[in-house]
Amino acid sequence: MVDIGAFGKFSDSSIFQNSVFYERMQKNQLDIPEPISQNSETCMPYVFVGDEAFALSTNMMRPYAKKDLDETKRTFNYRLSRARRYVECSFGIYANKWRIFHRPLNVHSDLAKDIINATCVLHNFVRDRDGYCYDDSLSCPLTENLTQEGLRRNPKTALRYRELFAQYFMTDGKLEWQRNMI
Numbered sequence: 001m002v003d004i005g006a007f008g009k010f011s012d013s014s015i016f017q018n019s020v021f022y023e024r025m026q027k028n029q030l031d032i033p034e035p036i037s038q039n040s041e042t043c044m045p046y047v048f049v050g051d052e053a054f055a056l057s058t059n060m061m062r063p064y065a066k067k068d069l070d071e072t073k074r075t076f077n078y079r080l081s082r083a084r085r086y087v088e089c090s091f092g093i094y095a096n097k098w099r100i101f102h103r104p105l106n107v108h109s110d111l112a113k114d115i116i117n118a119t120c121v122l123h124n125f126v127r128d129r130d131g132y133c134y135d136d137s138l139s140c141p142l143t144e145n146l147t148q149e150g151l152r153r154n155p156k157t158a159l160r161y162r163e164l165f166a167q168y169f170m171t172d173g174k175l176e177w178q179r180n181m182i
Helices: 012-017 020-026 071-097 109-130 134-138 155-170
Strands: none
Touching: 012 020, 071 109, 071 155
């Protein structure tokens, strides 16, 4: 699914809330897999990652507010930020493959949408044909800091899920070096 047409003056969270993807997530039409167990008895849901601008929900994780964080919450924020960097890297890989995106598209908005759609289709075709190139992911620095039901908006459940992820990152999902990064 590609949702094209938002202008740069709008925030990511605003664009997301006005997207077909968000609408389908609200209606539980995305076929998100059921929660799974990660080496424990607790089931963890599949989630999307967002920054502080996104609303916390059972399908969308956002960082803890930066004030008075203990080690568990700082670790969660670091791990979430790290996951978001991979998303940013994906666009970097895409833009490096299709260098037209290294500069503003100086064309009518309808043609810009066509260009983006065409390169998305071509990008997926090339990935299917050539396979995934691990070296592409190495060009994205992952040590830099970033600033920054359906969609079941049950605050208690969403907070519980975020806490489960935070605890998981300190136990079974702990990385040996993560403490040095927070």
